[in-house]
Amino acid sequence: MLRGVYAPSDFPPFAVTVDLVVLTVRADALCALLVRRGEAPFLGRWALPGGFVQVAESVDAAAGRELVEETGVAGLHLEQLATYGEPRRDPRMRVVSVAYLALAPDLPVPVAGTDAAAAAWVPVSEVSSLAFDHSRILADGVERARAKLEYSSLGTAFCGGEFTVAELRRVYEIVWGVGLDPRNFHRKVTGVEGFLVPTGGTTSRDGGRPAALYRRGEVGVLSPPLVRSSA
Template identity: 75%
Template sequence: MGYPVFAVTADLVVLTIRADRLCVLLVKRGESPYLGRWALPGGFVLPSEDLDAAAARELEEETGLAVGTVHLEQLRSYGAPGRDPRQRVVTVAYLALAPDLPVPSAGTDAAFASWVPVEEVAELAFDHAVILGDGVERARAKLEYTSLGTAFCGAEFTVAELRRVYEVVWGKELDPRNFHRKVTGAGEFLVATGGSTTRDGGRPAQLYRRGAAVALYPPMPRSGVVGARAGG
């Protein structure tokens, strides 16, 4: 008895912060199925490439950014029968995070691409709404116990700029002094550069860069540990 033939795709949940809003990269499909429907960028894995290579290729085609310039990690796999009307398709989704990415250009099967605020995303093609939801929750959760928040920042940033990342991703306002104490007290999370800037307004603020820490200790749970003033 032979095994059924199926295809494999690599789909991307690419998140960035633009104008103080968490945005996802979406493409408007230029071919069937779901012609004209918004979808996550992605495509079929070529016979000559592995999964990570396919994700890297799709990322560069859609954003112009190479792997190593953005955070890219495997999210999970999706293989429910009927998720693609063309044939049995299993997708391996990836999560990509980067600061203020540029205006995207659509790939070969898309009419055009756009950054869309996550809270404004409507109906998506395939099961991409589920994949997007999983990607956003992964990003939110990892800010609690890893240094991933700095992936949304430039090479040098202030604590206020990092706090704004957490506020945008978590959707809640945070107490500035409590946040400053938490992030500067987490071992090897931030490294002072010795420079300062006034771009936040007011007095000069110290500049930091990402430290060597991967896991945050102590962690910063969303539920009150950072000192939220308002929920969202």
């Protein structure tokens, strides 16, 4: 055979899949959307939602379709996280997966469908070994989500229309998984121009003295960012 000329028979079976890291804050915990596999391989094991990309669809379209089919969750903004292509990551054949990430508030209770036997929100801290290499993908997605709170105003989306700095701090503590110094955090977030806008009102719902109420500002990218080690 001439160098650089190949026939289809020269290549082993090969497929492309999508995997979805969908995160939200529920019951004071950072939770991941997981499905229990209803078929082999890894029958009965928890996994990330996802599946094979069909011949006539893009990977973006496949990600949205698989999310709806396996969990009933729709309408999320999905961003590509990374590509995973270790040769033996799937026992069926050579599979390359494009992973996606979504971090959003007020997500509904999932409803299992297609080849998923169950679907549920599971606290990230309670997730054990997942099917395939999904534990690694989930860890990468959680780290990306934590980084997004450093440089974007995403954290305010998990608060109400009006909120206190303490309520916003709790969102950061849940997603970052660390306790934060209240005074230092207050100084940091109120020092970022355009991040928080005072409403002029106060509330006592946090307990103690009345606390000032804020709403989300117009800025989308924080400058300077809220670096975890300094917040």
